[in-house]
Amino acid sequence: MTLRTTTRALAATAATVLTLAGATACATDGGGGGVDPDRIDVVAGFYPLQFLAERVGGDAVAVTNLARPGAEPHDLELNPRQIGQIIEAELVVFLHGFQPAVDEAIEQNAGDRAFDVAGVEPLLDATAGGHDHDHDHGDGDGDGDGDGDHADEEHAEEGTDGAKDPHVWLDPTRLATIGDKLAERLGAVDPDRAGDYTTRAAALRTELAQLDTEFTEGLKTCQRREIVVSHTAFGYLAQKYQLEQIGITGLSPENEPSPQRLASVIEEAREHGATTIFFETLVSPKVAETIAREVGAETAVLDPLEGLSAENGGDYLSVMRTNLQALRTALSCS
Template identity: 80%
Template sequence: MTFRPAPRALATATAALLALTGVAACSTDDSPAGADPERVDVVAGFYPLQFLAEQIGGDAVAVTNLARPGAEPHDLELNPGQVGQISEAELVLFLDGFQPAVDEAVEQNAGDRAFDVAGVQPLLDAAAGGHDHGGEHADEDEHGHDEEEAHAEEEPAEGESGAKDPHVWLDPTRLATIGDKLAERLGAVDPDRAGDYTQRATALRTELEKLDAEFTEGLKTCQRREIVVSHAAFGYLTQKYQLEQIGISGLSPEDEPSPQRLAVVAEEAREHQATTIFFETLVSPKVAETIAQEVGAQTAVLDPIEGLSEGNGADYLSVMRTNLQTLRTALSCS
């Protein structure tokens, strides 16, 4: 049965009641889409897409994040209410390949209302930004990163597995480009406010370019350039800022590293005199702590910003800046 919206008078009364009871414009509940007729109803698969929609949509949008605060979004399972939200939303933001349950629901229910941010720019190969195990690496100096940087600007070749890295938001300039495209899509849905969306996207681009400049300057001169991370989510960040990631596990934080992999990571951590083994907020730090104990390093949080911890008041920009300070300390940057 096709969902039929309530009469406008009832919808308006409902919106007024929600406003009186202090319901926020962004939610993660299972309320039906279209509750506020004055706003564009947007459903986002996970936090960075919520951030974009809120920044660019402003008061003109009502954003629902399918992934609840504090939950790891990779393995999100949707309940019937959330599938209904996708069916009724005016725009659905998702990243194909990142959340299989969302991909399936979008394919079956969203139609041309879906916006796949993975299609804005070519995604990097899953191995991008990783550690070079070749014999020449020991002789690399800071000039050895030039070729990496040039390669990062090219469309990556398919790896043997064909896997792509979805963590595109960790490059602020790529996130800004996605934001520009989102403004276009919102303008198509809501032509009367298209100019407002474009203006806010331009303002967000300015903020993200400022953040990019802070990372570029802050990581320019560091004693080390290798980061040991709990899962290989930082390929975009390491490519952009000429670092190298050594991932304990692969693209998914749920991947269990083998004993052989743990031994390899420990050896590389010693080789590069790593002082810090990074873990993240939404998964267990136990593996990172094991490596750190073995090599005599400490642990610290490096947040891939797949989601936010509940009630900490942070946003994408503040978490990225915290990440920058964490990296500067761990890599002894001047």
């Protein structure tokens, strides 16, 4: 019996009690199946990491996504079966700080089998990509440092001051770098197929570079640069493609905006002639619809890709291209 097989057997035994305890709860859960001795068992915290693991790993990996389609991954609570999946996994791909329950389970059960994508690409501050209210006169705070203090104040009011923005996957070039590092990590787990992981990561990088080119060209000439979004998930996209996001709420989509914040967003939307107020597939559109009515704008989906809904299908690349078309329409790009 090989060391790898022995490790699997011990992990499976350790997970048995948890799995049995959660059998009823898991009957409707869409988790992965049994252990495949020919493939590397990878657990991903949420959809973009699942996409990355599947594309880099190919047929050599079996990927389980902890977040169900159509469910908001921020507030994921793990059941016993999912804890067992983390215990059994040979690699757990997660983003520290994005899913607290996953962070805790990994700390207790995954050890050096965890791959934190936040350690690959430095995360932006939560206020990055925010709107500069007084953009015709420096940064609007009178100190001339261009740091956008107005935007900082808004986010501080919502409790995100000093926080980091986890939505790193919305910059395709950053996602490509994470893919390269994931290939290295998979190669360390499975040296016999290390070259295959590197090859697939390189192919994915080419596809993501093409997507980046499409965004750069598609958003080069637009009548507006400001996007009004339901929550400030788009800092990486805004920074990469010279846009400015005006968030109805901060990083957490569950937060309710204050009346003052709503009034401020309505004022800014009118100031910049916004024709579209964006909402998300996994979050109620009601607030966005209210603002749209106030300013005479339409609503449209801008998907942060935290999780694919069960209805929309597609994958990271196709949904990002749908986002690009939505942005081009909203910003009147030529």
